[in-house]
Every structure is written in structure tokens, then in C-alpha cells.
Amino acid sequence: MDAILDFIQLHIEMVYIVILSIFLGIEVISRVPAVLHTPLMSGANAIHGVVIIGAIIVMGKAESDNYLALVLGFLAVILGTLNVVGGFVVTDRMLEMFSKKKK
Amino acid sequence: MQASLLSIAYLIGSVTFIIGLKMLSHPASARKGNLVAAGGMFLAIAGTIFLYEEGGEKLHNYGWIFSGLLIGTVVGVIAARKVKMTAMPEMVSMFNGMGGACAMLISIVEFNHLAHTPVSLSISNGNLNAALTDLINMVSGGVDVHVGGKLLIILLGLIIGTVSFAGSVIAWGKLNGKVKDFAFKGQHIVNLTMLGIIVILAGYLVAVINNSYVMEEGSYHVLPQISISFYIILALSIAYGVLFVMPIGGADMPVVISLLNSFTGVAAACGGFLYNNPVMLTGGILVGSAGTILTILMCKAMNRSLKNVLIGSFGGPKTGGAAKEQTGSYKEISISDAAVVLRYANKVMIVPGYGLAVAQAQHVCHELEKLLEEKGVQVSYAIHPVAGRMPGHMNVLLAEADVPYEKLEEMEQANGEMNTTDAVLVLGANDVVNPAAKNDPDSPIYGMPILEVENAKMVIVNKRSMKPGYAGIENDLFFQPKTSMLFGDAKAVLQQLVAEVKIV
Numbered sequence: 001m002d003a004i005l006d007f008i009q010l011h012i013e014m015v016y017i018v019i020l021s022i023f024l025g026i027e028v029i030s031r032v033p034a035v036l037h038t039p040l041m042s043g044a045n046a047i048h049g050v051v052i053i054g055a056i057i058v059m060g061k062a063e064s065d066n067y068l069a070l071v072l073g074f075l076a077v078i079l080g081t082l083n084v085v086g087g088f089v090v091t092d093r094m095l096e097m098f099s100k101k102k103k
Numbered sequence: 104m105q106a107s108l109l110s111i112a113y114l115i116g117s118v119t120f121i122i123g124l125k126m127l128s129h130p131a132s133a134r135k136g137n138l139v140a141a142g143g144m145f146l147a148i149a150g151t152i153f154l155y156e157e158g159g160e161k162l163h164n165y166g167w168i169f170s171g172l173l174i175g176t177v178v179g180v181i182a183a184r185k186v187k188m189t190a191m192p193e194m195v196s197m198f199n200g201m202g203g204a205c206a207m208l209i210s211i212v213e214f215n216h217l218a219h220t221p222v223s224l225s226i227s228n229g230n231l232n233a234a235l236t237d238l239i240n241m242v243s244g245g246v247d248v249h250v251g252g253k254l255l256i257i258l259l260g261l262i263i264g265t266v267s268f269a270g271s272v273i274a275w276g277k278l279n280g281k282v283k284d285f286a287f288k289g290q291h292i293v294n295l296t297m298l299g300i301i302v303i304l305a306g307y308l309v310a311v312i313n314n315s316y317v318m319e320e321g322s323y324h325v326l327p328q329i330s331i332s333f334y335i336i337l338a339l340s341i342a343y344g345v346l347f348v349m350p351i352g353g354a355d356m357p358v359v360i361s362l363l364n365s366f367t368g369v370a371a372a373c374g375g376f377l378y379n380n381p382v383m384l385t386g387g388i389l390v391g392s393a394g395t396i397l398t399i400l401m402c403k404a405m406n407r408s409l410k411n412v413l414i415g416s417f418g419g420p421k422t423g424g425a426a427k428e429q430t431g432s433y434k435e436i437s438i439s440d441a442a443v444v445l446r447y448a449n450k451v452m453i454v455p456g457y458g459l460a461v462a463q464a465q466h467v468c469h470e471l472e473k474l475l476e477e478k479g480v481q482v483s484y485a486i487h488p489v490a491g492r493m494p495g496h497m498n499v500l501l502a503e504a505d506v507p508y509e510k511l512e513e514m515e516q517a518n519g520e521m522n523t524t525d526a527v528l529v530l531g532a533n534d535v536v537n538p539a540a541k542n543d544p545d546s547p548i549y550g551m552p553i554l555e556v557e558n559a560k561m562v563i564v565n566k567r568s569m570k571p572g573y574a575g576i577e578n579d580l581f582f583q584p585k586t587s588m589l590f591g592d593a594k595a596v597l598q599q600l601v602a603e604v605k606i607v
Binding site (some may be wrong): 021030037043045056064073077079082083 | 127133136138148161164168172177194204205253255256360370374379380381385387389391404448494496513525571
């Protein structure tokens with residue numbers, strides 16, 4: 001319990017960011033038409049690929065004799081990149097179809 | 104200087120995510136929104152690689168980082184470009200799983216950092232004071248050195264990321280038919296017990312971690328049982344992710360993917376806490392909350408509650424209504440008769456479903472529609488919100504075939520016009536036109552809004568066979584006197600129809 005309270009105290013600014021972001025996330029997409037559900041999900045999917053930054057940090061900090069960190073970090077970078085790049089490209093492909101019909 | 108540049112890169116990244124999401128929720132700006140978010144992401148990643156430093160030390164292992172990025176980019180672009188429009192939902196699920204796995208791996212590595220703290224190293228890092236305080240606290244035993252809080256975040260990232268990874272892989276398998284529905288008696292109790300064990304074990308680890316270090320060869324190590332418990336949590340999380348998605352029927356998979364999507368967002372946000380990284384935090388939490396709302400919106404579009412989706416085991420083997428055998432007679436119609444019906448109708452409504460998508464028949468469908476219009480028939484498409492495998496799936500497919508936007512009617516609008524429609528052509532759709540959703544309270548899809556095609560004068564259903572649809576439920580519609588069946592692959596049938604309509 002103490003650990004948790006202490007942690008909140010230490011990261012109080014981040015806790016604020018979290019709470020405000022929650023409201024922002026709800027607000028931002030609350031009026032989306034059903035047609036856009038799939039592309040929006042796919043776009044959000046690409047955005048959480050931001051976890052790649054953690055993977056890069058893990059990889060970049062790994063000592064050269066720490067094989068566990070090197071191998072897992074390397075895998076994490078690949079998977080994270082797949083998430084980001086694949087996610088944005090798939091979303092773009094879906095939305096490409098929408099813009100075509102506008103013409 | 105570099106640190107503040109990085110902060111600005113992260114700030115821009117966070118803002119682009121917000122703007123990107125906002126733009127993604129409007130049809131006109133959606134594509135740009137996606138690019139805006141992608142640009143912000145690129146900036147944040149590039150900034151991290153070149154500007155990030157910790158304790159005055161920059162990142163190394165650039166070779167590894169760049170080859171990882173390169174492999175991921177090449178595979179990701181190829182996979183995303185090559186995937187068929189019909190397989191899009193699976194692909195999204197797979198990419199989501201990759202993100203979850205990424206969070207899982209980060210947590211494993213960070214746990215191992217936490218579990219083995221080389222004493223000499225922390226001091227040589229230059230942060231002498233901090234290292235000393237940590238040491239004194241550790242040796243004196245029990246005094247909090249924030250290690251508990253850090254472990255809590257690592258465990259949260261591990262559990263959520265792993266559940267999302269395992270669940271997404273199962274969802275992917277289910278959507279492409281590799282994994283079958285699987286449920287056993289008392290599965291919910293097993294799942295809840297598993298979740299309980301995970302939470303208790305994680306809580307226990309956070310509580311005892313401070314007192315669990317032993318000094319060995321100049322480094323601090325955690326007791327072996329701590330490490331073992333950590334990996335037990337990992338194993339249980341995988342099992343939980345699998346069993347959580349297993350019993351949920353295919354028709355509810357979009358909702359599940361959306362939910363897992365928001366899970367991965369939260370797992371990414373845990374990384375934000377771990378590295379004090381604002382862009383990971385905002386990006387992750389935004390997706391977490393937006394994803395949750397999106398999940399609820401999707402449930403609403405199907406008139407189902409989230410609880411129902413997760414506990415109801417939609418279309419699973421347990422549901423009594425699904426097992427009911429339908430014994431009735433249906434009548435078939437020949438291609439030429441169907442062509443005559445369509446040609447001489449005043450108003451035709453086309454109801455596309457997954458069958459159309461699988462057969463890649465959207466282009467020839469558009470051809471039929473143009474042909475009928477030329478002959479003076481009014482043609483429109485009725486799009487059920489969850490037709491296909493995901494909300495919006497049909498709109499994307501038909502847009503690909505250049506079907507004009509005005510021809511696509513949403514469910515309420517289409518239902519209002521059913522009375523005046525002469526013929527409805529159902530192309531590979533099933534559950535979304537099943538009257539059981541209105542009439543049969545025992546049916547697992549009871550309550551889902553449907554396209555009321557039985558109100559039209561005549562219904563022609565194209566299907567490959569009499570097999571039940573994705574939810575595994577028989578469809579009364581096929582046995583109604585108004586309904587005629589036109590068996591065959593949607594593309595082949597449509598091609599023949601086009602040829603016939605031309606000559607009648």
C-alpha cells in the first residue's frame with residue numbers, strides 16, 4: 001500500500017496526464033459514424049504502437065553481454081515496428097477507399 | 104539542449120496523436136488524420152533514437168535497433184499492402200497482438216534489470232547520490248526505494264500486454280477460421296479464478312519485493328521464488344488471454360479486437376510510467392480510453408452490451424437457441440428467373456455480407472447495379488452496421504469497387520424503404536437478416552437490430568449452401584414463402600446474373 005501511495009506521489013504529474021488523457025480520448029471520438037469504426041480502431045491500433053519507444057530504450061540500454069535483454073529487446077523492436085508501420089499502412093489503405101468515392 | 108529537443112519532439116508527438124484521432128473520426132479528414140499521427144510517431148521514434156539519454160549516457164546498440172526497425176518496417180509494409188480487403192480485420196488483430204507482445208517483452212527485460220542490480224554499475228553511472236541512497240535503503244531492509252512501485256508498473260504492463268497478445272492471436276485465428284470456438288462448463292469460473300491468482304500473486308510480489316534482495320558477488324539479486332512467481336504470472340496471463348477470447352463467437356470478434364486494442368494502449372502507457380516518457384503515456388492512455396469508448400459504440404451498433412459479449416459466449420456451443428434444428432422446405436430459383444425478377448422490379452435493394460467479400464464479388468456486384476440502373480431499375484445497397492466481419496467493412500469494400508456513396512443506405516434508412524422495395528438481393532449475408540433477432544427470445548442474437556428484408560415483396564438469397572452463418576444460427580428467412588434461394592459462389596452467380604439481365 002505504502003509503495004503505491006509513494007509511487008503516486010512521485011508521479012503525480014503523470015497521474016494528472018493519465019486522467020486528463022482519459023477524458024480527452026472519450027471526448028475526441030464520441031461522435032464517430034459507424035462507417036469509420038474499423039479505420040478508427042485500426043488507427044488507434046497504430047498509435048499504441050508508440051510502445052516501440054520503450055523497446056528502443058530497452059535495446060539501447062542493453063549491455064553487450066546481457067543476451068536476454070539484447071534478444072528480447074531486438075524482438076520487441078521488430079514487433080513494435082510491425083505494429084506501428086503495419087497499423088498506419090493498413091489504416092491508410094482502408095481510408096484510401098473512402099477518399100476515392102468522394103471524387 | 105538535446106534533452107529539451109527531445110521533450111519538444113514528444114510534445115509534438117502527443118499533440119499529433121490527439122489531432123490524428125480527432126481527424127480520424129470524421130470521414131472527410133480521416134486519411135489526413137492517419138498521416139498526421141504517423142508523422143508524429145516518426146518524430147517521436149527518431150527523437151528517441153538520436154536524442155534520448157539517461158544519466159548522461161546515450162543509447163547504444165544502434166546496429167540492433169536499426170536492423171530491428173528495418174525488418175519490422177519491411178515485413179509490416181508488405182503484410183499491410185498484400186493483405187486482401189476481406190482479411191483486414193485479422194490483420195488489425197495481428198498488429199495489435201504484436202504491440203501487446205512488445206509491451207510484454209519490455210516488462211520481462213525490465214524485470215530482469217530490477218531483479219539483478221549490479222552495485223558497482225549504478226555508482227559508475229555517475230548518479231552517485233541516488234545509488235548510495237538506494238544501497239543504504241536496501242541494506243537497511245524494508246525501507247521503500249520505489250522498487251515496489253516500479254515493479255507494480257512492470258507487472259501491469261506484463262499482464263495487460265500478455266493478455267492482449269494472446270487474445271489477439273486467438274482472435275486472429277478465429278477470424279480466418281484456424282481456431283474454432285471452444286468452451287467448457289464452468290469456464291467463466293476458471294477464468295475468474297485465474298485472474299484472481301494473477302492479481303494476488305502480483306500484489307504479493309509488489310508487497311515483498313523490498314525485502315527480497317540478497318547480495319551476491321557485488322550485485323543484488325531477488326530471491327529465486329520472486330523470479331519464479333513473475334514467470335508464473337506470465338504463463339497465467341497467456342492462458343487467461345487464450346481462454347478469455349476462446350468462447351466468444353466469431354460475430355463478436357470486432358468488439359473483442361477493439362477491447363484488446365484498448366488493453367494494448369494501457370500496456371503502452373505502463374511503459375510511459377516506467378521510462379517517465381510522456382508520449383508513450385499520452386498515446387497509450389488516449390488509445391486506452393478512445394478504444395474503450397469505441398468498443399462500447401460498436402456494442403451499441405449491434406444492440407448488445409459489453410457484458411453480454413464477454414459473458415454471453417455469443418454463438419458458442421453452449422447457447423441453447425443455436426442448437427434448434429430448423430426443418431422446413433425452401434425453394435430455389437434459377438439464374439434466369441432471378442434475372443427477370445431483378446430486371447422488371449422498380450426498386451431493388453442489395454444486402455451485401457461476408458459472402459460477397461470472400462468471393463471478391465464487389466466489382467461484379469457494382470456492374471450488376473449499373474446494368475439494372477441503365478434499364479431503369481432503382482438500385483441501392485442496405486448496409487448493416489456489422490455486415491462483414493467489422494463495422495464499416497462493407498463500406499470499404501464497396502467503395503473499393505467505386506460504388507457511389509449515395510447508394511449505400513444505413514440500416515434505419517433501408518428498413519424504412521423495405522415496404523416499397525420489390526426485390527431484395529441478399530449476397531452472402533445471413534445473421535444480419537435473420538428474423539430470429541426480432542421474434543425468438545431464445546436466439547443468441549435476439550435483440551440485435553436487423554435489416555427487415557422480409558418486409559419487401561420478394562427476397563432472393565444468394566448463399567453457397569444451406570449451412571448456418573457465422574454465428575452458427577439457423578435462419579428462418581430462408582424458409583419463408585417470399586424467399587427464394589440462389590445457391591452458388593457470389594461472384595459466379597453475379598456474373599451469370601449480369602449476362603442474363605443483359606438479354607432479358
